[in-house]
Amino acid sequence: LVWVLLLVFYLLLFGEIFEMYNLKVASDRYLTLRGTFITVVFVTLFYVFTPILSPELPQNRIQIGYFVITLITSIIINRFIYIQFIFSPRFLKNILIIADTKQVEKIISINQNKGTNRIIAYVSNKTLESPNLLVYEAFETVNLEQTVKDNYINEIIVSSSSLQFITNTLNTQLIELFEKGMMIRSIDSYIEEVTNRISESQLKQDFYNYFSFSKSHQNNLYLAFRRGFDIFFSLIGIIFFLLLIPFVLIGNVIGNRGKLFYFQKRVGKKGKLFNILKFRTMISNAEENGVEWSKKGDKRITTFGRVLRKTRLDEVPQFLNVLKGEMSLIGPRPERPEFVRMLEAEIPFYAIRHVIKPGLTGWAQVMHPYASTVEDQHKKLMYDLYYIKERNILLDFKIVIKTISTILFFRGT
Missing domain, CATH: 3.40.50.1980 (Nitrogenase molybdenum iron protein domain)
Known part of the structure; x- marks a missing residue:
């Protein structure tokens, strides 16, 4: 029974990470097959090598091959039957x-x-x-x-x-x-x-009739768990960050000449300013013409900087901000004070997103592409407010899973 439960857990976990259950993916047979194969590979590796809980490795290694073929066949049949039913007019x-x-x-x-x-x-x-x-x-x-x-x-x-x-x-x-x-x-x-975002029509003078904080906002157990979660994973992240520095240093020498890091003022919880730490991804004089948003195909981003952004590795130093308590792993992304002043003037209720700590990743980040205009920021605000309204452990877990998908499929900026 433990073996079966472990297998089901891995199938659900990696199926979610590799978007096997995503309806948009389900309508595309190629993406469904791709998701199935990648999911089965990771499920097999983790299932076979999980100590104690998984069965012993078979002496005849060909049995692992049979296991993989059985998984792939059964999942593909399951997904295609599901697709046939879910998109059938009667359902x-x-x-x-x-x-x-x-x-x-x-x-x-x-x-x-x-x-x-x-x-x-x-x-x-x-x-x-x-x-x-x-x-x-x-x-x-x-x-x-x-x-x-x-x-x-x-x-x-x-x-x-x-x-x-x-x-x-x-x-x-x-x-x-x-x-x-x-x-x-x-x-x-x-x-x-x-x-999975709030309706724009809710943001009006009587917004309190439609919008309220999640119950978790005042749940001390949830808040304590979140802080413990932040500390534990930021320590792991800092170790990864230290191991990453030599490789980023080499990449910098080849395709990103200049300083390794850069500090930048960002707006945190309750509007408090703090210095965010990132690997530098732009040319040294990127803002000689003033502050501006990065956009798709931005010429200021260096060759190696583009790699760092695509893989989200430029964000890894922010685990230090998380450990210091200036940020959380999950929350609205912190913006620069220059942009915040402009957005607060343009978008009603923009400041509401500052009621919780900014995050390394967040609901808006995994649901909407990079924002480079006021209109994009308005859409992302709807996702941020949805998170503030609904946040709980399950939603946090979903964000973590979607963040992993974003990194693995190189959906960074």
Whole structure:
């Protein structure tokens, strides 16, 4: 039984790291096969060489080959059957939207490439301008029960801002459907579940009606665990950092002439400034024209610096910041004070992200590419606030797994 549990644990762990369970990957047979093979290789290595808990190595080594073939075959069959079922129309969730056309278009855009949801119909003040195959019903004349029945609707999502369209008659129909067991929820709730970030419409004057801190924010046991977790892994990270220095030094001599490290002011918890430590990845006079964001294909990044960024190795010295308590392993990435001042002026509630320690990695980092514009920063803020609202041990573990995937698949900047 212990052997089976260990095998299942490794399959789940490495399957998540190598994105075998990612729906976007599941729709691509090549990526599914790639994920399966890499997962099986790592599962086999860890399973075979785990002391005590795993079975003894077989005397006939060909049995390991049989084990690998059995794993690959069974996983591939499992994944292809799963793909066939999950993308089958009978297993899709049919959705009806009740909102103005602007919000309907936003939900349609967000819902693209979301394998398990299918928008079938909408109730609005007018038809959409863009061509589509959706069923349209007017607010004034809609018979919700009939529309739900005719279109096999499983869920209704309702605008929480365009309340002028929710007439007493429409509201009565919603209540009747709710009493019959129909799933009904707000658009904000739907966006949060589908995108794993908070809805922008929640950030307004009465934001406290929608946004609150996670219960973990005041959970002393969780906070103590997180600090212990930070200390333990930062010590391991510092050892790795010391071992890495000679190799980075050689790389610097070849393709990154100049200082090995650089310090930079960043904004931490409650707006407190601290010096962040990184391996230098840009030319020495990178900011002779003033402070600016790094962008894709930035010519200021050196040849070796690009390697450090792709592998995230330039961030390794920040384990020292984590050990000092200025940062945590997981949290919103710390920004420079010059950018923070600008973003606070441009984006309402940007300062909320400073209520917790900044992190070496974070939910925004693993869910959104590098931000080089105010618009990108706005999107990343939605992820940061989602983390602050929902953070817990399971979400932290998910971020760690996704960070490993990001590093292994070279998704750094």
